[in-house]
Amino acid sequence: MNDVYSRHRPLALLACVILAQVLLLAFQIKREHDVRLIRYWAVTLLTPAERMGTWAFSSVGGVWSGYVGLRHTHADNERLHSDLDQLRLRNRELEAKASEAQRLAVLLNFKESHGEAPMLAAQVIGASADPSSHTLFINRGERDHLRRNLPVITPDGVVGKIVEVYPSTSQVLLINDKDSGVGALFSDTRTHGVVKGSGEPEPRMDYVVNDEKVSPGEYILTSGDDRIFPKGLLIGIVADASSGMPFQAIRVKPATRLDRLEDVIVLLTQQELTPKKSDEVSDVAIEPPPAPAPSSNAAANAPRRAAGVPKSTAASNPAGNTPQPKSDDPQPDSAAPQE
């Protein structure tokens, strides 16, 4: 009996284990009961190890992606740097073009606002090699019917006059050159004088007697006496004035940044410029307001409007030397020519 038992003991055990599991299955199926306790133990037993495995796996993955996977990063970095350099170059080109378009828009606006007056836009292509000579070269010449002594301006103010004309270029004498002289007058007192270059960046206004009251910030306009510049164009503002012998020493701050000129307008007439009466340019004035505020802010605000630039373009001044007008400035409509 014992021999039979020992011989069949494994089979009997197998049958018992199988039967027990079948009963367990039957219990689950019949009662629709889940043996949650076994699952709970199994999950409790195995999930910490799985969590550890996941952590180890992600750590190895992190090491891989952080170090080993970086072997192409240097090449990528080089390529991206190259791309960045090209994009920067392209960006500079576009910025330059945008800036040029902005300047040309200002010129076009000015030209449209003075449609009656013949004028020609020109580009500054060079300057004098002599440091003591304040001259420029523009890309217009005899072929464009230019001639000597034509006035050159920007929407901000007077630049100078043409002194030499070549087939395709012209030389412009700036108002701060020591050989330059422009008939001028004060916008407030209408006192006449001559704005002369001194070789310095800022010209002087001569022939104003000491008795004349001159305030810093006062507008200086062309008088038309020189028969070159039309009357009423803004030259600049008084920077400072002091008594001298025999005339006052008046330093003039040019309305135009003469050291940053890129595009200019050559006036083909010496007649006074009159803005159009259309709505768009109704707030354009050739002359500054008649009674400028003595403060330096007001003085600094004045040149753009005085030079006939519409308000809409005031913010896009390429020279960047004309702040926005203050609210207490006189309106352009009231700044009609006084003559």
Next chain:
Amino acid sequence: MASMLSPTAQSGSNIEVHKYYGGTVIITAFLALVLQAFLHKYGHWAELIDLPLLVTIYFGVSRRNPVSGMFLGAAIGILQDALGHDNPIGIFGISKTLVGYVASSVGARIDTEHPVSRFGLVFLLFHFHQAVRAFMERVLLNQLEPFFTWQLTLDSLVTAAFGVALFALLDRLRRTQ
């Protein structure tokens, strides 16, 4: 059949019974279950290999004790069932109980150290395991689990090939006498 599977038949055999260091079987079975569950989330390729089945077969044929092989298979199978979501506990348990018992009985009669015999043994036991499982599911759960598909054949081949390498690795855990 009974006499073929009877452990007493091994008394006359001169096939070596291998011993392992304490905890080796439990730790290996535990790792097999963890890896099977862990690798499954990194892709379906992990489904090609049944690691718990391989561990059951390996320790069954190595220890050549049907009782211990049976209990090891039952424990691994029940834990595998428990880790599943909708499997009733017992399907893998019964399958692996039988696989453990048969592997131990076969290991007691033939030499299973050669890679080819290991490959064949794993291949056959894989399909035996699948047949038992399909039978249980059809009878007890009324589910049409297939006895044979080409996918199962591929799985069995991959598992067998992997098993040969794994068995060689696990051989290093044997206690030298």
